[in-house]
Amino acid sequence: MTAIAKTKRPELDEGGMGYLQSLPRRVVTVYLPLLVFVIVLLFPFYWMTITAVKPNLEMTDYANFNPFWVVHPTLEHIRYLLFDTSYPGWLLNTVIISTAATFLSLLAAVFAAYAIERLRFSGARQVGLAVFLAYLVPPSILFIPLSVMVFNLGLYDTPFALILTYPTFLIPFCTWLLMGYFRSIPFELEECALIDGASRWQILTKIVLPLSVPGLISAGIFAFTLSWNEFIYALTFIQSSENKTVPVGVLTELVRSDVYEWGALMAGALIGSLPVVVLYSFFVEHYVSSMTGAVKE
Amino acid sequence: MAVPSAAVQPRPSILSRSLSSLAESRNALGFGFMLPAAALLLVFLTYPLGLGVWLGFTDARIGRPGIFIGLENYEYLWSDAVFWLSVFNTLLYTISASILKFALGLWLALILNQNLPFKSFFRAIVLLPWVVPTVLSAIAFWWIYDAQFSILSWALQQMGLIDHRINFLGDPTNARASVIAANVWRGIPFVAITLLAGLQTIPQSLYEAATLDGASRWQLFRYVTLPLLTPIIAITMTFSVLFTFTDFQLIYVLTRGGPVNATHLMATLSFQRGISGGQLGEGAAIAVAMIPFLLAAILFSYFGLQRRKWQQGGGD
Numbered sequence: 001m002t003a004i005a006k007t008k009r010p011e012l013d014e015g016g017m018g019y020l021q022s023l024p025r026r027v028v029t030v031y032l033p034l035l036v037f038v039i040v041l042l043f044p045f046y047w048m049t050i051t052a053v054k055p056n057l058e059m060t061d062y063a064n065f066n067p068f069w070v071v072h073p074t075l076e077h078i079r080y081l082l083f084d085t086s087y088p089g090w091l092l093n094t095v096i097i098s099t100a101a102t103f104l105s106l107l108a109a110v111f112a113a114y115a116i117e118r119l120r121f122s123g124a125r126q127v128g129l130a131v132f133l134a135y136l137v138p139p140s141i142l143f144i145p146l147s148v149m150v151f152n153l154g155l156y157d158t159p160f161a162l163i164l165t166y167p168t169f170l171i172p173f174c175t176w177l178l179m180g181y182f183r184s185i186p187f188e189l190e191e192c193a194l195i196d197g198a199s200r201w202q203i204l205t206k207i208v209l210p211l212s213v214p215g216l217i218s219a220g221i222f223a224f225t226l227s228w229n230e231f232i233y234a235l236t237f238i239q240s241s242e243n244k245t246v247p248v249g250v251l252t253e254l255v256r257s258d259v260y261e262w263g264a265l266m267a268g269a270l271i272g273s274l275p276v277v278v279l280y281s282f283f284v285e286h287y288v289s290s291m292t293g294a295v296k297e
Numbered sequence: 298m299a300v301p302s303a304a305v306q307p308r309p310s311i312l313s314r315s316l317s318s319l320a321e322s323r324n325a326l327g328f329g330f331m332l333p334a335a336a337l338l339l340v341f342l343t344y345p346l347g348l349g350v351w352l353g354f355t356d357a358r359i360g361r362p363g364i365f366i367g368l369e370n371y372e373y374l375w376s377d378a379v380f381w382l383s384v385f386n387t388l389l390y391t392i393s394a395s396i397l398k399f400a401l402g403l404w405l406a407l408i409l410n411q412n413l414p415f416k417s418f419f420r421a422i423v424l425l426p427w428v429v430p431t432v433l434s435a436i437a438f439w440w441i442y443d444a445q446f447s448i449l450s451w452a453l454q455q456m457g458l459i460d461h462r463i464n465f466l467g468d469p470t471n472a473r474a475s476v477i478a479a480n481v482w483r484g485i486p487f488v489a490i491t492l493l494a495g496l497q498t499i500p501q502s503l504y505e506a507a508t509l510d511g512a513s514r515w516q517l518f519r520y521v522t523l524p525l526l527t528p529i530i531a532i533t534m535t536f537s538v539l540f541t542f543t544d545f546q547l548i549y550v551l552t553r554g555g556p557v558n559a560t561h562l563m564a565t566l567s568f569q570r571g572i573s574g575g576q577l578g579e580g581a582a583i584a585v586a587m588i589p590f591l592l593a594a595i596l597f598s599y600f601g602l603q604r605r606k607w608q609q610g611g612g613d
Binding site for chain 1: 323324327330331335338346349352404405409419421422423425429432433434437446448482485486539543550563564567572580584585595
């Protein structure tokens with residue numbers, strides 16, 4: 001009993017029976033595996049970063065330099081990337097395309113989610129199910145017919161090809177997420193407003209939307225991240241170098257068949273990841289809770 | 298919440314009343330609200346889905362609309378060893394990656410569910426691999442797997458575990474293991490965080506009661522945690538399986554299907570034949586061949602969810 005009392009620290013109280021475990025046991029069953037997980041999950045990012053600032057000489061000379069560290073950090077790769085390649089243009093394209101697709105999808109999704117969840121028109125349940133099924137249709141089976149459509153519509157190699165096709169996976173996702181969010185807003189508020197004579201439009205814009213700002217933010221962040229990360233449509237529908245997005249540009253333009261510019265590649269991957277990581281770190285609580293909330297139904 | 302202006306509105310005329318009743322009618326308004334989303338999805342999702350099925354029955358090429366050729370594409374694929382190899386690879390890739398993602402993700406979720414210092418910090422950084430664009434992290438893996446300068450080979454050599462460099466992406470078996478490892482790396486966070494959310498909904502009192510009844514740690518997991526976690530496991534793994542099955546980016550970056558098609562998935566083969574090779578019809582047929590597998594996965598999970606309603610005492 002005394003051993004248990006000794007390991008029981010005040011801050012462990014809320015955690016149920018955690019205090020029943022002794023410290024050495026916790027080290028083996030919790031801290032050690034956690035450490036391994038964190039190292040494995042974060043190592044590629046470390047490796048990306050260290051390669052991006054490593055001079056070419058150190059990068060390939062493992063005998064004289066410890067590869068895990070960098071002796072003379074250099075910004076040469078980043079300079080090359082920003083000034084000697086089309087990288088800034090790709091960044092700009094990705095920002096424009098992601099923002100436009102996110103905005104379009106959020107707009108459509110807000111109305112759709114409100115209609116399905118709150119107007120409850122006849123067939124709303126079936127439409128809700130259809131939206132869910134639409135989310136399960138993967139881009140890998142749509143890109144060939146979509147490329148035919150994009151070509152016939154004259155959108156090939158323009159940003160509009162991506163702005164109009166990204167909503168195919170963004171709208172179902174955002175609608176689904178917002179439906180869950182709207183469900184958490186009490187019906188009574190809307191009934192009050194209806195009795196006060198508000199129209200459906202006023203209810204949506206003055207009551208429901210202001211209350212669902214957190215939901216809108218997380219749907220927006222998700223949509224932006226998904227568009228930023230999209231690859232197969234951008235690879236298929238965009239041809240010219242100046243119209244490419246970051247993931248496609250880095251892979252297809254920075255990789256030359258003869259020599260791999262690993263430093264520039266890693267710098268490109270790093271800088272291309274930064275915007276979503278920064279966005280994510282600002283809203284991480286929203287992100288985690290809405291992600292888990294969406295899955296919880 | 299008072300809206301005083303509404304009280305002084307004049308009595309509406311019959312015409313405007315019938316107009317407003319139309320606007321307020323659920324169905325008309327619902328239709329109007331659904332219109333933007335429905336239009337975009339019908340034009341860019343439902344129609345291409347049908348078009349894809351149609352293209353699978355034609356000999357369309359890039360720049361030439363095809364003519365109907367019946368099942369010829371499928372007959373060709375049926376006798377195509379590379380196609381069957383890609384089906385095998387896709388199944389191998391999906392099954393092994395999903396099992397690993399589930400086991401490791403569950404383990405990580407159980408660890409994160411303990412009382413840890415800096416819990417929210419760990420939860421945040423663990424999600425990073427999932428947030429970063431797949432293509433860009435795959436490029437990092439490409440460098441990690443480099444034939445000459447792989448850091449993994451170097452580290453293992455320094456530790457004296459191997460005596461020559463591992464050819465990660467050049468040898469069929471190694472290449473398969475490498476792409477699966479990269480996929481698992483990216484997939485663990487999603488599984489872990491969603492399962493963690495499920496774990497946090499399990500009341501502590503159940504564990505306390507079971508402990509008083511003398512349950513061991515394994516019994517606690519087996520008879521308390523696992524049954525209560527089953528519904529969320531079903532949803533999470535359905536998503537995980539679907540996304541793994543249709544994966545394209547990772548393979549395209551790391552191996553492009555090589556060496557000797559050992560890592561070609563159906564999605565990459567479809568891209569290679571349809572877009573790079575210009576045989577749109579054949580590429581579409583390969584994509585359509587993925588649909589039965591996807592439907593099977595969805596139905597499997599759907600019936601899994603049915604069982605859960607019954608388990609929780611809900612109506613059939």
